[in-house]
Amino acid sequence: GESVGLHLPTLSVQEGDNSIINCAYSNSASDYFIWYKQESGKGPQFIIDIRSNMDKRQGQRVTVLLNKTVKHLSLQIAATQPGDSAVYFCAERGAAGNKLTFGGGTRVLVKP
Amino acid sequence: GAVVSQHPSRVICKSGTSVKIECRSLDFQATTMFWYRQFPKKSLMLMATSNEGSKATYEQGVEKDKFLINHASLTLSTLTVTSAHPEDSSFYICSAAPGYNEQFFGPGTRLTVL
Numbered sequence: 001g002e003s004v005g006l007h008l009p010t011l012s013v014q015e016g017d018n019s020i021i022n023c024a025y026s027n028s029a030s031d032y033f034i035w036y037k038q039e040s041g042k043g044p045q046f047i048i049d050i051r052s053n054m055d056k057r058q059g060q061r062v063t064v065l066l067n068k069t070v071k072h073l074s075l076q077i078a079a080t081q082p083g084d085s086a087v088y089f090c091a092e093r094g095a096a097g098n099k100l101t102f103g104g105g106t107r108v109l110v111k112p
Numbered sequence: 113g114a115v116v117s118q119h120p121s122r123v124i125c126k127s128g129t130s131v132k133i134e135c136r137s138l139d140f141q142a143t144t145m146f147w148y149r150q151f152p153k154k155s156l157m158l159m160a161t162s163n164e165g166s167k168a169t170y171e172q173g174v175e176k177d178k179f180l181i182n183h184a185s186l187t188l189s190t191l192t193v194t195s196a197h198p199e200d201s202s203f204y205i206c207s208a209a210p211g212y213n214e215q216f217f218g219p220g221t222r223l224t225v226l
Contacts (some may be wrong), residue, residue, distance in 0.1 A: 043217035102155045
């Protein structure tokens with residue numbers, strides 16, 4: 001079956017440093033991947049997405065890397081700020097339909 | 113743009129009562145809306161997918177008679193938790209999809225059943 005998982009449940013990072021959040025997925029047929037940020041008591045907020053025909057995509061202070069060979073996805077946050085403290089989820093969309101499967105989540109704690 | 117609202121944001125009810133949660137896409141039409149459930153410190157679990165004007169498709173293990181979903185228009189979907197029990201207490205989140213790709217999430221509804 002489909003599954004998406006994360007390597008690290010909690011990531012502590014110094015303010016100003018870069019953060020890297022990793023995600024493994026198992027469905028090689030997945031064609032679309034998204035990173036979401038969720039703050040306490042709120043719904044997930046879209047950060048960045050990437051299609052399976054790409055291996056890198058950059059946004060404002062964020063970069064998503066996709067390695068289809070090893071079915072690995074990562075989110076890099078440059079110059080991490082206190083406002084980046086949240087739980088980050090990766091999600092994949094399988095080849096059939098537009099349902100998303102979410103990974104387990106990584107909590108990022110930014111230390112001042 | 114792409115704002116999704118949920119109402120109420122928080123609800124407390126007695127065991128045995130029913131609770132309705134609304135999900136609205138405020139500035140776009142959503143061909144599909146999704147309902148998720150999230151337990152504390154856990155990931156989002158998809159409950160069902162609803163398309164406007166048709167019956168919802170429920171994920172395995174989700175009771176369709178307990179979690180009634182209505183998608184009456186392209187901007188409104190409702191989730192009704194019938195005969196709620198304490199184990200139904202959770203954070204319920206909807207998302208709306210204007211097309212095939214992105215899903216825009218609502219702020220969530222915290223349900224507490226006493």
